Amino acid sequence: MKVVPVSRPAGAPVSLKGAEPPAHITIRGLSKQFNGAVVYDKFDLDIPRGKFVSVFGPNGCGKSTLINMIAGLIPIDAGEILFAGKTLSQIKFGYVFQNYREALFPWLRSIDNIEYPLKHMNLPKAERRAKVERLVAHLGVKIDLQRYPYELSGGQQQLISIMRALVVEPEVLFLDEPFSALDYEMTLFMRQQLQRIFAETGTTMVLVSHDLEEAVYLADRILLLSRRPARVADYPWNEAPRPRTDATLSEAGFVQLKAHCLEVFQREVRKG
Numbered sequence: 001m002k003v004v005p006v007s008r009p010a011g012a013p014v015s016l017k018g019a020e021p022p023a024h025i026t027i028r029g030l031s032k033q034f035n036g037a038v039v040y041d042k043f044d045l046d047i048p049r050g051k052f053v054s055v056f057g058p059n060g061c062g063k064s065t066l067i068n069m070i071a072g073l074i075p076i077d078a079g080e081i082l083f084a085g086k087t088l089s090q091i092k093f094g095y096v097f098q099n100y101r102e103a104l105f106p107w108l109r110s111i112d113n114i115e116y117p118l119k120h121m122n123l124p125k126a127e128r129r130a131k132v133e134r135l136v137a138h139l140g141v142k143i144d145l146q147r148y149p150y151e152l153s154g155g156q157q158q159l160i161s162i163m164r165a166l167v168v169e170p171e172v173l174f175l176d177e178p179f180s181a182l183d184y185e186m187t188l189f190m191r192q193q194l195q196r197i198f199a200e201t202g203t204t205m206v207l208v209s210h211d212l213e214e215a216v217y218l219a220d221r222i223l224l225l226s227r228r229p230a231r232v233a234d235y236p237w238n239e240a241p242r243p244r245t246d247a248t249l250s251e252a253g254f255v256q257l258k259a260h261c262l263e264v265f266q267r268e269v270r271k272g
Contacts, residue, residue, distance in 0.1 A: 023084075024049035024204045025070060025172065030079035032062070032069060039065055041229040042079070049084070052198055052205045054215035056261065057225030057233070058269050063208045066230070067174045070206070071095055083171060091172070094165025094203075098177040100158040104149040111145035114164045121168070135167050139197060155186035159193060166201065175207045179214070191218060195243055212265065216258045217244060224261060226268045234264045 023046035030043040039062040047053050055063045068074040070081055072088045073095075083091045097103040104113050111132060118128040136145070141159065149157050158178060165173055175194075179187040191214065198205055209215040215222055216238060224234040238257055240248055248254050 021048040021051065023047065024051075025206075026080075026082045027070070028080045030069065030081065031077045032065065032074075033077060038229040040069075043230065045223070045232065047204065047206060048221065049204055050202050051220040052207070052218055053221050053223055054219035055206065055208045055223045055225065056210075056212060056215040056265065057230065058227050058265070061225045061228050061268075062230045063225060064176050066225075067176060067206055067208055071174050092168050092170045093172045093174065094168060094170040096158070096161050096165050096173065096175045096178045098180055100154065100161045100178075100181065101149075103161050104157060104164075106148060106150055109146055109148055110143065110152065110160050113149065113160055114145070114167055117164060117168050131167055132163075135163060138200065139163070153186065154182050155190050158182065158190060162194070162197065166197065166203070170203060172204045172206065175205065177208055177210060180210065187214075192243075194218065199242055212261060213249070213258060216254065216261055217248065222257075222261055224264045224268075227271055233268050234261070236260065 025045075025047035027043065027045040027047075030040050030045075032038075032040045055066060057063055065074060069076050070088075071093060081088070105116065108116070111129075114132050114135075115128045118131060123131075132145075141163070143152065143156050143159065145160075149160065152160070162173075162175075162178070178194075179190050182190060194205075195218065197203075207215070207218060209218075219238055221235060221237050223232065224236075225231070226233045236257060238254075240251065240254055
C-alpha cells in the first residue's frame with residue numbers, strides 16, 4: 001500500500017519528485033482495544049526507510065500507543081508489523097522515553113547508563129567502552145560521562161538517553177515526546193542535537209509530539225491521525241532542506257505546511 005497525502009496547501013513542499021521511498025516499517029490490519037474502546041481498527045501504514053516521521057493528532061487518539069505497539073511494548077490485538085520483512089525480534093531498535101529521569105538508572109554513571117544495553121547483549125567491557133567512545137566522538141558530545149545523571153541538566157540527561165538508544169546502532173529509533181519535560185531553551189537545543197544525530201546516522205526515526213511546530217519542523221513526513229479509532233487523516237511530506245534553522249520557521253513552505261496540518265488537526269478535533 002502506498003499512503004499519500006489526502007490534500008495539501010498550494011505550494012507546500014510535499015512531493016518527492018519521484019517514486020515513493022521503500023518502506024522500512026509496514027503495518028497491515030493493526031487493531032487494538034482498551035476496555036472495549038477501539039483505538040485502532042484494521043489500520044495500515046508504511047514508514048519509509050531512513051526518514052524522520054512525526055506522529056501528531058488529537059489527545060487520546062493513540063499516538064504513543066502506536067509507537068509502543070510497533071516497538072513491542074504493548075501487544076496488538078490483530079494485524080502484522082514488519083521491518084523490511086523482518087519481525088521486531090530480528091532487528092535492533094532504540095526507544096527514548098518522555099521521562100528521562102525515570103528512564104536512566106540513578107545509581108549508574110552516565111557512561112554506564114549508555115553501556116547498559118550493550119552489557120545486556122553480553123558484549124565484553126572493552127568492546128562496550130569502545131562503542132561508547134566511538135559514538136561520543138562521532139557526535140561530538142562534551143558531557144562528563146563519569147558524572148551521575150542527577151548531576152546533569154535535563155537536556156544532558158535526555159541526550160544520555162538518546163545515546164543509550166543509539167549505541168546499539170538501531171535500525172529504528174522511537175521517541176515518545178522526548179522534549180516535553182524540558183524548558184523551552186533546552187528544547188530548542190535538543191531539537192538541533194536530534195537533527196544532527198539523524199543527519200549523521202541515517203536511522204529511521206519515529207517521533208510522537210504534542211507540539212505541531214516541532215512535529216513539522218523535525219520531520220520528513222508528518223503522520224496526522226484522526227480521533228479514534230485512529231486512521232490516517234493525512235500524511236504530507238516536508239522537503240525543507242536540512243539542517244533546519246530558526247529561519248525555516250518563517251519560510252513560506254514551512255508556514256503553509258504547518259497551516260495545512262493545523263487545518264487537518266482542527267477538522268479532526270471538530271469531529272469529536
